[in-house]
Amino acid sequence: MNQNSYISGRATISMDRYVRQVLLSQIGEEGQRALHDSSVAIIGCGALGSSIAEHLTRAGVGTILVVDRDFIELSNLQRQHLFTEMDVGEPKAETAETKLKAINSDISITGIVDDITSRNVEHYIQDRTLVLDGTDNLDVRFLLNDACNKNKIPWIFGACVAVHGMSMNIQPEGPCLRCLFPQIPPRDSIPTCDTVGIMNTLPTIVSSIQSTEAIKYLVSGQLDSGLLVVDVWERDVRTIDVSQRKNCPCCVDHIYESLDVRAPSATILCGRDAVQVRPPFEMSLSLDSLAESLSSRGFVKRTPHILFFTRDTQTFSIFSDGRAIIKGTNDVKEAQSLYEEYVEKYAKEK
Ligand SMILES: [Zn+2]
Structure with a gap:
């Protein structure tokens, strides 16, 4: 074994990376092993x-x-x-x-x-x-x-x-x-x-x-x-x-x-002019097909993990577990009805 390596559990770890830390009397090799474990x-x-x-x-x-x-x-x-x-x-x-x-x-x-x-x-x-x-x-x-x-x-x-x-x-x-x-x-x-x-x-x-x-x-x-x-x-x-x-x-x-306490279905994100809505049932959304169905109703943008959908003054950020952050409102009821209209309805149809 290289002298700049040591064993912690079953893993061999390069010590070179942590040399300045191992030098500390408060940490040492023993401490470095504890960190790794x-x-x-x-x-x-x-x-x-x-x-x-x-x-x-x-x-x-x-x-x-x-x-x-x-x-x-x-x-x-x-x-x-x-x-x-x-x-x-x-x-x-x-x-x-x-x-x-x-x-x-x-x-x-x-x-x-x-x-x-x-x-x-x-x-x-x-x-x-x-x-x-x-x-x-x-x-x-x-x-x-x-x-x-x-x-x-x-x-x-x-x-x-x-x-x-x-x-x-x-x-x-x-x-x-x-x-x-x-x-x-x-x-x-x-x-x-x-x-x-x-x-x-x-x-x-x-x-x-x-x-x-x-x-x-x-x-x-x-x-x-x-x-x-x-x-x-x-x-x-x-x-x-x-x-x-x-x-x-x-x-x-x-x-x-x-x-x-059960998490509320919608939470105001303070100071962000946004409400987070949680899905009312277990969802696994296909963001690609949701994007397709929403594209005629507003502006749609996709990143690998989030679908952004903008209509009027609101922008939805929709995750594949069905959770959505709706920016442009501080009204829980409004956010919930927007969610039902643009996300939940689609999930139920699938
Ligand atoms: Zn206490």
Whole structure:
């Protein structure tokens, strides 16, 4: 065996790639082997998720799953450096998989285009060493909080808006996200990147903190507590203690409320002037034949994984599982009836 290689499990890994990392007294060869033997799920592949995925890919984490429901838009390129203009209109998870495989072919990387709901969240996180939050909304984070606690998997929360970021390591014994946020605040009461903007260096910082914490945990099994808060504009970084709430339904009582809630059939994507509609029944659409049938009713554009259909002021982005993001409306009822008219009717006819 080459002296620059070592065995981890059954795989032989080139050490040259990781030499600067193995030199670190905190990691060493033992730590590198632990990284290779780890399996992480990154939920959400926007600015935080794509950057975490890149860090962990380059660091040599052996098995990486990335799940994201969305496609790349031009406005993402300001801060999502895994993607380029060529990728606009493509699904984030699959594009990330291709890019990450080109960075490191020694590890296993899977990108899945899916919407995280109470129905599938446990499937994606089960048996992972660690789960990382790259999402942009509290609904999915509450699902992750419950699912990770139930399955006794630690996870790393991260969030960014405007110039403010935060991150917290959450262990099964708590404190958890619901100790920090007991309830999900009303949708329009919290600012999002889509409503107040985001400084493009902020997710780089927060995702670097999340990735560092992930590597530390995978190497040592230790997770530091406390909420780390960053104001990138004011150069302010601090850690705030978070106490476990005596009656926390999740980490104290182990009642997993969010896992019992069925995902609504339509969700307003805050600040994006768009509504996501989920299919009312299991669908496997042929995007080619749907494109053909819609072509007389509006403008149709195809990328390998998404069908874009524009009529009047709305643009539909339709995925092969029947999910659609309808841009140009914030009205759930209107979106649902548009969906019935242009997608569901077609699926029923087939
Ligand atoms: Zn808790």
